[in-house]
Amino acid sequence: MDTAEPVLQVTDLSVSVGSTPALSNVSFIIRPGARVGLIGESGSGKTLTALSIMGLLPDGLFASGSVVHDNRELLDLTEDQLCEIRGDRITMVFQEPMTALNPVMRIGDQVAEVLRIHRSLSRAEASDRALELLAQVRLRDPLARMKAYPHQLSGGQRQRVVIAIALACDPALIIADEPTTALDVTVQAQILVLLRDLVEDHNSSLLLITHDLAVVANVCEEVLVMYGGRIIESGPTTQVFDSPHHPYTSGLLAAVPEIEPGQERRERLDTIRGSVPGLGQFPSGCVFRNRCDRATDDCLDDPNLVAIDGSEQDGATRMVACFHPIHAQSTEASPR
Amino acid sequence: MNDPILEARAVSRSFRLPRLSLTGKRPEIQALLDVDIIVNEGETLGIVGESGSGKTTLAHLLMGLDQPTSGQIQYRGNDIATMSRAGLRKLRASMQIIFQDPNASLDPRLKVGTIITEPLRSLKINTDHQTRLAELLDAVGLATGAKNRYPHEFSGGQRQRIAIARALAPNPKVLVADEPVSALDVSVRAKTLNLLQDLKEQFDLTMVMISHDLSVMHHVCDRVAVMYSGRIVETGPVEDLFTAPEHPYTRTLLSAIPRLRGGSLLVDESTDDVEGASGERSSGCSFAPRCPLVHDVCYADDPKLLSLGVNGERSVACHAANN
Numbered sequence: 001m002d003t004a005e006p007v008l009q010v011t012d013l014s015v016s017v018g019s020t021p022a023l024s025n026v027s028f029i030i031r032p033g034a035r036v037g038l039i040g041e042s043g044s045g046k047t048l049t050a051l052s053i054m055g056l057l058p059d060g061l062f063a064s065g066s067v068v069h070d071n072r073e074l075l076d077l078t079e080d081q082l083c084e085i086r087g088d089r090i091t092m093v094f095q096e097p098m099t100a101l102n103p104v105m106r107i108g109d110q111v112a113e114v115l116r117i118h119r120s121l122s123r124a125e126a127s128d129r130a131l132e133l134l135a136q137v138r139l140r141d142p143l144a145r146m147k148a149y150p151h152q153l154s155g156g157q158r159q160r161v162v163i164a165i166a167l168a169c170d171p172a173l174i175i176a177d178e179p180t181t182a183l184d185v186t187v188q189a190q191i192l193v194l195l196r197d198l199v200e201d202h203n204s205s206l207l208l209i210t211h212d213l214a215v216v217a218n219v220c221e222e223v224l225v226m227y228g229g230r231i232i233e234s235g236p237t238t239q240v241f242d243s244p245h246h247p248y249t250s251g252l253l254a255a256v257p258e259i260e261p262g263q264e265r266r267e268r269l270d271t272i273r274g275s276v277p278g279l280g281q282f283p284s285g286c287v288f289r290n291r292c293d294r295a296t297d298d299c300l301d302d303p304n305l306v307a308i309d310g311s312e313q314d315g316a317t318r319m320v321a322c323f324h325p326i327h328a329q330s331t332e333a334s335p336r
Numbered sequence: 337m338n339d340p341i342l343e344a345r346a347v348s349r350s351f352r353l354p355r356l357s358l359t360g361k362r363p364e365i366q367a368l369l370d371v372d373i374i375v376n377e378g379e380t381l382g383i384v385g386e387s388g389s390g391k392t393t394l395a396h397l398l399m400g401l402d403q404p405t406s407g408q409i410q411y412r413g414n415d416i417a418t419m420s421r422a423g424l425r426k427l428r429a430s431m432q433i434i435f436q437d438p439n440a441s442l443d444p445r446l447k448v449g450t451i452i453t454e455p456l457r458s459l460k461i462n463t464d465h466q467t468r469l470a471e472l473l474d475a476v477g478l479a480t481g482a483k484n485r486y487p488h489e490f491s492g493g494q495r496q497r498i499a500i501a502r503a504l505a506p507n508p509k510v511l512v513a514d515e516p517v518s519a520l521d522v523s524v525r526a527k528t529l530n531l532l533q534d535l536k537e538q539f540d541l542t543m544v545m546i547s548h549d550l551s552v553m554h555h556v557c558d559r560v561a562v563m564y565s566g567r568i569v570e571t572g573p574v575e576d577l578f579t580a581p582e583h584p585y586t587r588t589l590l591s592a593i594p595r596l597r598g599g600s601l602l603v604d605e606s607t608d609d610v611e612g613a614s615g616e617r618s619s620g621c622s623f624a625p626r627c628p629l630v631h632d633v634c635y636a637d638d639p640k641l642l643s644l645g646v647n648g649e650r651s652v653a654c655h656a657a658n659n
Contacts, residue, residue: 041521042492184386185548189592211522214594241596255526257555258596259578265555268533269526275491276521 004032005071007172007205008053008090012065015048015057020280023048023229025065027305030173034316035199035206037216037237040226041252041276046209049226050175054092055082069172088118091166093195095178097158101150107134107161108146114168133164136201137194156187163195170202177209192219213256217241222316225249228277228287231305235318245308245318245325248272248288286323294324340410341510341542342375342398347407349393367393368404369566372641375510380536380543382553382574384589385563391546394563395512398544399431400424429459432503436515438495442487448498449483455505472501475535493524497531504539511536512544517552529556550593554578562586565622568641572650582644582657585623621655629656 006029015023023045030036040046052063055074067074069090074082086092094100102110111130115121121129127146134142137160150158159179166174176195180188196219199206208220216223216237223240225233225248233246244250254270274291277283283290285300292299305321349368356363368390375381375398383391396402397409400416409416411427419427432455435441442451452472453465473480476497487495496516503511513532517525533556536543547553553560554574561571562583570583581587620635621627627634633655641653 041523185550186386186588186592189594192594212594213522214596217596218594252522253596255523256596257526257529257551259551259554259590259593265575268530269555271527271530272523275493275524278491 006031007034007069008207009068010049010053010066011068013049013052013067014064015045015052015061017061017279021229022061022279023052023063026226026229026231027065028224028231028234030205030207032172033200033203033205034222035196035208035220037220037223038207038209038226039211039213039216039223039252041211043276043279044226045229046211046226047177048229050092050177050207050209053175054086054090055079084118087114087165088169089171090173090175091169091171093159093162093166093174093176093179095181097155097162097182098150100162101158103150105149106146107148107150107153111161111164111168114165118169129168130164133168134161136167136198137161137164139164154187155183156191159183159191160194163191163198167198167202167204171204173205173207174199175207175209178211179208180215181210181212188215195219213241213253225252228282230287230321231319232288232321233319234305235308236316239318243326245320245327246288246322247292247294247324247326250326286321294322294326296324298323338377338379339412340374341377341412342544343410343413344371344373344394344398344404345408345410347371347394347397347404347409349390349397349402350405366566368397371407371566371568373561373568373571375542375544376559377509377542378540379558380545380556382557382560383544383546383563384548384550384553384560386548388565389563390566391563392514395433395514395544395546399433399510399512400427401433425459429455429461429506430509431512432506432508432510433512433514434496434499434503434516437519438492438499439487439519441499442495444487446486447483448478448485448487448490451487451498452483452502452505455502459506461506468505472504475504475538476501476531491524493520493528496520496528500531500535504535507539508541510542510544512546514546515548516545518547518549525552532556550578550589562589567622567653569623569654570650570652571641572644576650582650582652583623583654584627584629584656588626621653623654629654631655 008030011027013023013026014021026049038046038049051057053067053074057063063075108127108130111133112126115126115129131142131146134145139145139157139160179195180191183191192215208216210216220237223234223237224231227248233240233244233249240249241253244253251272255272257269272291285302289295289299303321303323305319308318308320347368348370350364350366352362352364354362371394383394385391397404403417416427449469453469456463456465456468469483470480473482478494478497487498490498517528520528529552535541545557557574560574560577561568562585564585570577570586578590581590620637621639624630624634639653639655641651643651
């Protein structure tokens with residue numbers, strides 16, 4: 001991996017709802033060509049992170065900290081300046097393609113629209129390019145589909161159209177928020193493979209937001225784990241999943257039922273004590289403290305996300321925010 | 337093997353859709369076609385399939401919530417279509433269902449105590465409601481104080497527990513769970529699955545679990561039936577079916593699951609999704625257009641669900657596998 005400037009550098013991103021912090025000091029970078037997974041349960045701040053980057057926070061919420069893309073501070077940009085970046089340099093793929101598409105506009109026109117706005121192409125040029133893009137997302141019979149309306153397509157086909165729109169301007173970064181949650185398992189596999197391949201073909205980077213750990217394992221080489229509005233662990237996906245350092249990551253991995261050929265299934269799934277607190281009800285200090293078996297008085301302080309020595313691999317470093325991290329050796333013995 | 341508690345015999349169900357044009361006929365879809373299935377007492381049967389494959393229709397028919405267009409549903413050997421009102425009421429008490437979305441299945445204006453004891457009142461079951469309520473809350477791991485609160489005061493996982501307690505109230509024999517954990521977070525999902533397994537033992541339940549999530553199925557079920565386009569294409573004990581799938585569709589499904597470790601997704605990339613579950617069918621096997629093993633015979637002849645091997649535990653509906 002090169003040492004080129006990151007596509008996105010997020011530093012100390014925080015968002016408060018009233019006086020309650022919803023995101024606290026979220027920092028990460030996305031390098032060119034990287035596919036990064038952002039995982040966490042509902043309420044962990046995944047979507048809020050994406051919306052802050054895109055400048056799409058709901059009214060009344062404000063982000064502090066810094067989000068730098070291409071030497072520009074995104075948090076300081078005006079709405080007009082953001083509009084130039086959105087859909088062109090940074091694009092989004094949402095969970096539900098039916099709501100992301102315009103129901104009364106033909107598919108071809110919706111893909112062409114992006115190119116007409118951001119690339120000032122003529123109607124004919126944009127339409128030709130839209131056809132190419134629909135072929136790239138492997139929509140069958142793209143010429144006929146150009147004239148179709150969203151309701152005439154299946155869920156998987158609609159998500160392909162949304163991906164075509166997201167890729168139209170060869171963006172630097174695609175943020176995909178639960179892109180396959182609404183889809184059947186065979187369709188999900190097709191869409192994930194498509195997304196993985198096309199991000200590479202278009203020299204884009206990917207930030208994939210999901211609650212599904214296995215999806216991240218198959219698509220992303222780096223992973224960020226969120227809990228209670230902060231990143232609690234990050235690093236290369238295989239390393240984090242094979243030997244998690246944070247007790248929460250470890251608990252999450254153990255809670256997933258897995259089909260392992262030739263292995264007896266487990267009688268019971270391992271669970272994490274307690275449940276995710278509501279917004280504003282997280283404990284002071286370490287947010288995971290009240291559910292953690294390793295917690296001590298040290299954990300009354302708030303742990304920083306710090307790098308683990310000697311863990312650098314392909315430019316990605318393993319980081320963990322925990323005073324009592326699980327060591328790689330001991331996790332070998334822990335139940336999966 | 338235990339006795340069958342529920343049995344579907346050659347069950348079909350078709351629905352008429354709204355008309356598409358003023359003068360046109362109302363189109364008809366076959367949601368279920370010639371389905372045979374047995375639920376044995378004490379087992380957990382899983383029904384898997386993609387959206388539109390007929391899983392939920394089958395579950396509703398099994399519970400007597402809907403009538404088949406043709407075929408028969410039997411509860412302990414009695415056809416439920418011919419049961420008397422009193423017999424049906426008893427039947428309702430012995431079969432209960434939990435739904436996917438606990439936000440939609442709990443009345444937001446009723447207190448939890450009222451919600452959980454409602455089946456006891458509506459089915460006119462004579463027990464001490466308050467004692468039963470306390471037992472149920474305890475069984476699903478909710479505090480006694482929960483009865484005086486409203487559903488919105490609980491988290492998603494707790495709401496699903498309330499729905500489970502309500503389903504258990506009339507002391508059912510069969511519990512049908514329609515995607516019970518799909519709407520829940522990973523860690524909450526694990527707890528709910530553990531709870532269901534505990535309750536199954538505690539209350540001697542037979543469970544029918546519907547899901548599109550094969551990992552969940554693999555974890556909780558004894559036997560699995562795979563559905564595609566309104567019919568059962570393969571059934572068998574869970575371990576056998578997952579380690580040696582016979583039907584090409586089962587294989588497709590299994591290969592599409594993202595694995596946590598050592599996984600790399602492989603898909604047939606030739607085309608966009610043939611979402612083959614819709615009701616329009618031509619003759620022959622409905623999986624034929626997507627099938628890697630397709631032969632001429634598959635377009636001509638609809639394969640029957642035939643049992644494999646000696647013990648008859650597994651069956652598959654496929655020309656290639658049956659040869």
